[in-house]
Amino acid sequence: xxxxxxxAEKAPVPATPSEPKDDQRWSQAMRDIVGGNAxxxxxxxxxxxxxxxxxxxxxxxxxxxTAGYFFSRPGDMLGAVWQAVSGAYGALFxxxxxxxxRDGFLAGIKPLTDTLVYATPLIVAxxxxxxxxxxxxxxxxxRGQMLIAAxxxxxxxxxxxxxxxxxLIVAVLVGIIGGAIxxxxxxxxxxxxxxxxxxxxxxxxxxxxYLISFLLRTPGALQAPGSNNPxxxxxxETAIFPDLLGPQYNLHAGFLTAIAATIFVWWLLNRSSLxxxxxxxxxxxxxxxxxxxxxxNIYVYTMLIAGGLVGLAGVxxxxxxxxxxxxxxxxxxxxxxxxxxxxxGRSKPVGIFxxxxxxxxxxxxxxxxxxxxxxxxxIVLVVQSVIVLFIAAPxxxxxxxxxxxxxxxxRRQLPIVTKEVKAK
Amino acid sequence: MKLELRGIxxxxxxxxxxxxxDLTVQSGEIHALLGENGAGKSTLMNVLYGLYQAExxxxxxxxxxxxxxxxxxxxxxxxxxxxxxFMLIPVxxxxxxxxxxxxxxxxGGRLDLEAARAKVREISARFGxxxxxxxxVEGLPVGVQQRVEIIKAxxxxxxxxxxxxxxxxxxxxxxxxxxxxxxxxxxxxxSIVFITHKLREVREVxxxxxxxxxxxxxxxxxxxxxxxxxxxxxxxxxxELTVAKNPPVLGEPALVVRDLSVIDPQGQVVVNNxxxxxxxxxxxxxxxxxxxxxxxxxxxxxxxxxxxxGSIELDGKSLRNRSVRKILDAGVGFVPxxxxxxxxxxxxxxxxxxxxxxxxSKPFVKAGNLQLNFLANFAREKVTEFxxxxxxxxxxxxxxxxxxxxxxxxARELSRDLRLFVAAQPTRGLDVGSIEFxxxxxxxxxDSGLPVIVVSTELDEVVALADRIAVMYRGGIxxxxxxxxxxxxxxxxxxxxPAPGTGEAA
Numbered sequence: 001x002x003x004x005x006x007x008a009e010k011a012p013v014p015a016t017p018s019e020p021k022d023d024q025r026w027s028q029a030m031r032d033i034v035g036g037n038a039x040x041x042x043x044x045x046x047x048x049x050x051x052x053x054x055x056x057x058x059x060x061x062x063x064x065x066t067a068g069y070f071f072s073r074p075g076d077m078l079g080a081v082w083q084a085v086s087g088a089y090g091a092l093f094x095x096x097x098x099x100x101x102r103d104g105f106l107a108g109i110k111p112l113t114d115t116l117v118y119a120t121p122l123i124v125a126x127x128x129x130x131x132x133x134x135x136x137x138x139x140x141x142x143r144g145q146m147l148i149a150a151x152x153x154x155x156x157x158x159x160x161x162x163x164x165x166x167x168l169i170v171a172v173l174v175g176i177i178g179g180a181i182x183x184x185x186x187x188x189x190x191x192x193x194x195x196x197x198x199x200x201x202x203x204x205x206x207x208x209x210y211l212i213s214f215l216l217r218t219p220g221a222l223q224a225p226g227s228n229n230p231x232x233x234x235x236x237e238t239a240i241f242p243d244l245l246g247p248q249y250n251l252h253a254g255f256l257t258a259i260a261a262t263i264f265v266w267w268l269l270n271r272s273s274l275x276x277x278x279x280x281x282x283x284x285x286x287x288x289x290x291x292x293x294x295x296x297n298i299y300v301y302t303m304l305i306a307g308g309l310v311g312l313a314g315v316x317x318x319x320x321x322x323x324x325x326x327x328x329x330x331x332x333x334x335x336x337x338x339x340x341x342x343x344x345g346r347s348k349p350v351g352i353f354x355x356x357x358x359x360x361x362x363x364x365x366x367x368x369x370x371x372x373x374x375x376x377x378x379i380v381l382v383v384q385s386v387i388v389l390f391i392a393a394p395x396x397x398x399x400x401x402x403x404x405x406x407x408x409x410x411r412r413q414l415p416i417v418t419k420e421v422k423a424k
Numbered sequence: 425m426k427l428e429l430r431g432i433x434x435x436x437x438x439x440x441x442x443x444x445x446d447l448t449v450q451s452g453e454i455h456a457l458l459g460e461n462g463a464g465k466s467t468l469m470n471v472l473y474g475l476y477q478a479e480x481x482x483x484x485x486x487x488x489x490x491x492x493x494x495x496x497x498x499x500x501x502x503x504x505x506x507x508x509x510f511m512l513i514p515v516x517x518x519x520x521x522x523x524x525x526x527x528x529x530x531x532g533g534r535l536d537l538e539a540a541r542a543k544v545r546e547i548s549a550r551f552g553x554x555x556x557x558x559x560x561v562e563g564l565p566v567g568v569q570q571r572v573e574i575i576k577a578x579x580x581x582x583x584x585x586x587x588x589x590x591x592x593x594x595x596x597x598x599x600x601x602x603x604x605x606x607x608x609x610x611x612x613x614x615s616i617v618f619i620t621h622k623l624r625e626v627r628e629v630x631x632x633x634x635x636x637x638x639x640x641x642x643x644x645x646x647x648x649x650x651x652x653x654x655x656x657x658x659x660x661x662x663x664e665l666t667v668a669k670n671p672p673v674l675g676e677p678a679l680v681v682r683d684l685s686v687i688d689p690q691g692q693v694v695v696n697n698x699x700x701x702x703x704x705x706x707x708x709x710x711x712x713x714x715x716x717x718x719x720x721x722x723x724x725x726x727x728x729x730x731x732x733x734g735s736i737e738l739d740g741k742s743l744r745n746r747s748v749r750k751i752l753d754a755g756v757g758f759v760p761x762x763x764x765x766x767x768x769x770x771x772x773x774x775x776x777x778x779x780x781x782x783x784x785s786k787p788f789v790k791a792g793n794l795q796l797n798f799l800a801n802f803a804r805e806k807v808t809e810f811x812x813x814x815x816x817x818x819x820x821x822x823x824x825x826x827x828x829x830x831x832x833x834x835a836r837e838l839s840r841d842l843r844l845f846v847a848a849q850p851t852r853g854l855d856v857g858s859i860e861f862x863x864x865x866x867x868x869x870x871d872s873g874l875p876v877i878v879v880s881t882e883l884d885e886v887v888a889l890a891d892r893i894a895v896m897y898r899g900g901i902x903x904x905x906x907x908x909x910x911x912x913x914x915x916x917x918x919x920x921x922p923a924p925g926t927g928e929a930a
Contacts, residue, residue, distance in 0.1 A: 271796070273789040280780060284769040290728065290760050291781035292749035 037346045043397050044344070044390035045358065052383040053085045056375055060084035088375045095368025096361035106248075111364060113251040117321060119360025121146075121313035121334045123258040126341030126352040127265045128183075128309030132197075133347040134269060135282040135302040141186060141201030142310045142335020144208030145179040149311030150330045151212050151222060152178035154232055154318040157239035158325070167238040172257070172315050179311015180304045182208065187303030191296035197303070205335075213328045224325060232325040241320040254320035258356070261309060266349040268305070278302060310335065340388050359384065425486055425502055425583035426451050427472075427615055432481035434467055441467040443639045444481070449584065454606055454616045456630035458623075460658055460855040464639040465619045469586050472617075473505050474498040485584070504577025508589040510569050512576075514562035519544050521561055522576050547575045551608050566713075567598035574605065578614075585609065586617045591625055595713045596883065596915030603629045621658070622884075623651045659856045667863045667888045670871070675704030678875040679844050684734035686720045686899075694720040696899040697734070702844075702875040707866065708904075709890035710879045713918055717899035718879045719761055722848045725877070726758050727751045738844055752781055755843030759833050759850050761879070763826065767833040770822025774814055775803035777821045778836050806835040811861070827858030834865055845869050848879040863889060883911055895923075 057063050063084055066077035094100065096115045102108045125142050132139035153175030162170060182204060189195040215221040216230035224233040241252035269275040280288040281298045289295050313334055318326050341359055345351030366380035390397050397403070427449040434442040441464050449455040459465045470476045472483060474492030483490045485501055492498045495505075512521050523540035530536045544557035553571045561569060570590060577585055587606070591599045606616055606629055620626055626633055626647070633645040635657045643657050679702040686695035695717045702708045710718050723729045725736060727748045736743040743751050752758075760766035768777050779788045779799055788795055788802075803817040810831045814824060821832060830850065837845070847866060851859040866889060870876045880886050886893055890907040895917040902917045913923050 271794050273784055273792050273794060276776070276779075276783045276789075276794060280769055280772070280776075280783065283771045284765075286762075286766045287769050287780065289748065290726070290758065290766045291783070292747070292752040293783060294747065294749065 038351070039403070040394045040397050041344055041346060041351070041355070041391060043401055044387050047390050047397065047400065048383045048386035049089070051386045052379055053089070055379055055382060056085050056088045057081045059375075084373075087373050088369055088379075091369040091372040091375075092362075092365035092380075094365075095372075096365030110249060111368070113245060113249040114364040115357065115361045116255050117250045117252065117360070118363040119357045120254045120258045120320065121316045122337055122341050122359050123353055123356030124261045124316065125310045125313035125334050125338035126345060126356050127261055127349060128179075128306040128311075128313070129338045130342035130345060130347035130349070130352050131265060131269070131278070131309065132302055132306040133282075133342055135278045135298065136285065137190075137197050137299065137302060137306075139183070139186075139201060139303070139306050139310070140198055140336075140339065141183065141204050141307070142313075142338050143331045143333075144201070144205040144335075145182045145307045145310040146314035146317070146331040146335050147208040147212045147328070148182040149175040149179035149314035150318045150326060151215065152311075153315040154235065154326055155222060157235035157319055158233045160239075161236070162238060164238045167236065168241065168319070171239045171319060172312070175315035175318075176308045176311045179314060180308035183303040183305075183307015183310065184300060185303075186307070187300035190303070191299045209328060216328055229327075231327045234325045235319060235323045239319060240323050241316070252320040254316040257312060257316065258353070261312060262349045262353045265309070265352075269349065274301065310338065313338070337384070340384060343388055343391050425615055426484075427503075427584045427617070428484040428487070429468070429472065430482050430484065432468060432471055432478045432483075434464075434471055434476055434478050441639050442471065442478070445636070445639075445641055447634055447641070449615045449617055451615055452610055452613045453631045454610050454618055454629055456618045456620065456626040456633045457636060458620065458626055458633055458654065458658060459636035460621060463636045463658075465636055466588065467639075468636070469505070469588060469617070469619060472498065472586065473503060499580050499582070502581060502583035503586065504580060504582025504584070505586045505588065506570065506573045506577060506590055508592055510573055512561045512569060512572060515560065517558050517560055518555055518564075518572050518575075519557040521572060522557075522579050524576075526580065543579050544575055547578050550612075551605060553605075565598075566593050567595070567601060570594070570598075570602065571605070574609075582614070584615045584617065586619070588619050589621075590618075591620065591622060593714060595918050596911070597919050599625065623654050626654070627651075655856065667867055669867045672707070672870065672891045673705045673873070675873060677701040678704045678739055679877070680735075680737045681725075682735045682737075684721070684724060684732065684736060686717070686724045686729050687731040687733075688720065689730070694899050695724065698896075698899075698901050699734075700894055700901060700904060702877060704875050705870060705873050706891045707870050707876045707878060707889050708892050708894060709886045710877065710894050710896055711883070711886040711890075711914060711918065712881065712896035714881050716896045718881075718896055719848065720899075721896070722758070722761070722846055722877070722879055725751075725846055726756060749784075752840075755841055757837035757840060757842040757845045759830075759837060759847040761848035761852070763829055763833060763853075764822075768821040768829050770820065772821055773818045774807065774812065774821055774824070774832055775799050775817040777832050778803050778806055778839075780836060782840070802839075806839060810835040810865075827854045827861075830854060830858060830862060834862065838865065838869060842869075842874055844875050844877070846877045846879075849881065850878065851880075851882075851885060859885075883914060886914065887911070 060080065062080040063077060066080045070077050095111050097112050099108050099111050102110070125146065128145070129139050129142060153171045156171040156174045160167065160170070186197050186200045186204065189200050190197050212222070213230060216223055216232065219225065222232050224231055241254045243249065244251045244253055244255065269279060277288065277293045277298055280291065280293055281295050285295050314331065317330050317332070317334070322330060337359060341355045342352055344358070345353070345355035362380050362384060366377045369375050369380070370377045429445060429447040432442050432445045433440065445464070445468055447455070457465050457468070467476065471478045474494045474497050483492065490501055492501070513524065516524070519537055519540040522544055523535070523537070528536040528539050541557040544555060547553070548555045553575065555568060555571055555575065561572060564572070574585070590602060594602060603625070606618065609616060618626070618630060627649070630647050633647065633649070633654070634641055635643050635645060635654070637658060645654060645657065681701065682699050684695060684698045685693060688694045698721065700708065710721065712718055720729060724732045725743065727743070727746050727750070732744055734744070738754060738756070741754065743754060743756070764770065769780065772780070782788050787798055800817060806812070807814060807817060812824070812828050812831045812835065814828060821829060824832065850862050850866065854862065866876060866878060878889055880889070887907065892904055892906060893909060893914065894904045895902045895914060897918065897920040902920060903923045905913070905917070905923050909923065917923055
């Protein structure tokens with residue numbers, strides 16, 4: 001920025017303004033890509049996979065054995081390392097994207113559809129968490145919002161009798177509303193009493209968990225009739241998300257809701273009046289207040305929508321993935337994984353979509369990695385956690401890859417620099 | 425002690441903040457360092473104080489080259505700094521603050537407070553400071569807190585004292601007292617570097633003046649130079665120090681404020697029973713030292729204060745207890761005091777900042793959708809009209825200079841249909857060129873027949889803009905006086921004494 005201001009004042013009559021400007025714009029764009037957020041995310045994933053590879057190699061028996069005589073025949077150990085790591089990541093790939101061992105493309109591509117199934121709730125819940133991030137709020141209440149939504153949608157799904165399409169729509173809506181209410185309570189408490197959303201969401205997670213557990217044990221509520229297990233009856237056929245690609249694949253229409261939700265959040269944040277206010281409050285609540293935006297109401301709206309989105313993840317679980325009835329573990333930790341997804345996706349809708357698919361792939365591939373290579377699925381969890389670690393420390397990633405820091409100077413000195421720029 | 429800087433060059437990336445600066449301060453001399461905000465004065469002093477390392481050049485004390493790795497080295501070498509924002513701990517006593525950082529201890533590691541007290545008393549007595557070593561710093565007036573800073577520096581045997589914009593927070597009277605102190609220090613052989621951009625103070629106290637612009641020394645001047653000469657040196661061209669304006673065309677009273685009181689969240693009465701009115705086509709300047717209720721008063725006008733009593737009427741309609749949205753819609757334009765906190769969203773583009781307070785209604789929003797094409801055209805128009813120097817309307821506001829950020833705020837506020845314009849400290853921290861621009865815009869707004877309220881702490885600005893001046897002190901209005909009131913009377917009013925003769929009426 002400094003250069004332009006300087007230029008503008010040195011030469012008030014812009015002689016050939018377009019050329020240097022374009023030049024700067026390109027170098028700036030280059031800087032944004034290399035030093036910016038997307039690149040950091042990609043590199044964080046890469047680094048995490050490297051860390052995962054080290055762990056796989058260290059825990060591999062073959063590697064340990066060959067390490068004993070490393071100095072006499074180093075090739076053995078390196079070969080073993082290669083075999084272990086490539087085998088593991090190969091299995092991860094085959095379990096999540098394309099399985100070469102199956103005959104034909106249609107059978108081979110099945111893992112990819114599994115990935116998308118796992119990705120669906122991660123994406124919508126990630127959108128809910130990411131949306132709250134953009135307004136400056138930390139929505140840790142994914143679990144509670146998902147459980148309430150799952151209970152609502154599930155109850156409509158197994159207890160009511162409605163015509164085919166209508167039943168599904170009602171169930172989905174009830175679920176979304178359930179999640180929205182659970183999130184909205186948080187927004188309301190924050191706006192009216194100043195309660196911190198982190199505390200409130202965590203506590204509401206417990207409230208939801210034990211409330212659902214109680215209902216699951218209460219005959220006539222959520223518990224399946226004639227059963228002693230804390231589990232609901234199976235969903236009725238009319239309320240289940242239909243298969244998208246036929247019965248041989250698990251992919252259901254819930255994935256379409258993930259796509260729709262992504263488009264909706266993109267529109268909301270980038271094109272709508274409400275989203276403009278969301279972002280203004282998120283970036284600078286003081287300026288938003290002075291500009292006449294009702295910051296408190298924005299908190300409530302945000303948590304309503306965020307809760308609804310996370311709720312949709314719960315809906316997807318009960319009406320798409322586990323249609324045979326659910327227990328209180330239906331959220332499957334997605335509410336927390338969604339935080340990681342939102343972080344990795346930089347709280348941007350498209351980024352969250354991509355991050356959700358990646359984590360879906362980890363889930364789908366993790367199982368086959370365990371089955372095929374005997375590598376514990378915990379390695380996948382380590383990789384996921386290390387991703388977050390690297391994302392939380394962009395300077396570390398930049399230092400490893402020697403990337404330029406955005407904004408030329410180190411952050412600390414930035415204000416001083418801009419101050420000086422004024423004079424230029 | 426003689427201080428000499430030779431060829432100091434400090435770069436931040438591609439930006440050269442200090443470009444081969446030479447500066448010599450003789451022993452027992454007050455040397456004024458004059459320059460606009462951002463000219464490189466503070467950077468230079470931070471280099472001197474060891475906070476930054478210069479890429480080139482050297483620092484000499486009594487002709488011996490020094491190497492400062494940090495402020496500790498600089499202090500040991502005899503350099504002291506009185507910062508613009510005091511580096512004091514409010515809940516500590518004066519003596520505790522003075523000993524902070526080089527605590528003396530007695531047996532068993534106990535603090536030797538008595539030694540610190542003695543030191544404070546000794547230095548106070550030497551310069552007639554009247555500072556009680558056991559007083560809590562938070563209870564002291566600003567001027568006295570500054571003396572504590574000076575004592576702190578002197579207690580470490582500082583032979584070179586750097587004053588970084590020391591008068592920004594002082595009343596005119598406190599400023600005069602500071603000048604006396606500086607002269608005393610000079611008599612005792614201390615060398616003083618006095619950083620400022622206020623011309624009058626420089627001419628009063630400085631022995632020599634060095635003017636810095638764009639990181640370079642552009643000239644030396646003697647204190648006998650005129651204001652205009654100094655200003656043009658600073659800015660690099662002739663500057664209009666006064667604002668050209670016609671006599672006001674006064675209309676009916678548009679804004680009527682009666683018995684307004686504001687109670688802050690801590691329960692303190694911060695604005696006390698204030699009444700005034702502003703006619704259309706008139707600039708009412710609210711003068712006073714920072715922190716005497718001006719901020720809260722303007723916030724009350726905009727509906728940002730929760731506990732307000734009394735009445736605020738604009739064109740006969742009450743503005744009290746309305747939401748900010750309703751007050752904005754009633755036609756109040758507002759330039760907040762803290763630009764970066766309340767004025768702009770740094771991460772938003774210039775275009776987005778230009779629609780910030782119209783984010784819900786036409787023409788920027790239709791059926792819940794942002795009208796991005798309209799916004800782009802609007803933004804381009806305003807960037808040209810208000811001469812906002814930027815790469816494009818999509819640049820982030822946070823990357824603009826202070827002057828350009830303020831232009832964005834002005835453009836946003838002045839492009840609405842206004843009935844009242846309130847500008848709180850509109851030129852704080854701006855360079856002379858931007859100040860000129862802002863002043864012209866404010867007068868143009870007045871001439872279009874709007875009532876205008878300007879809050880200012882700078883007497884120069886008060887006198888330049890005002891049609892009438894209301895002086896605030898401790899939450900109340902001391903008096904409302906005409907624009908031609910002498911400066912010394914205004915200064916006394918800012919310290920709480922009512923104007924002679926005029927009394928409370930006006």
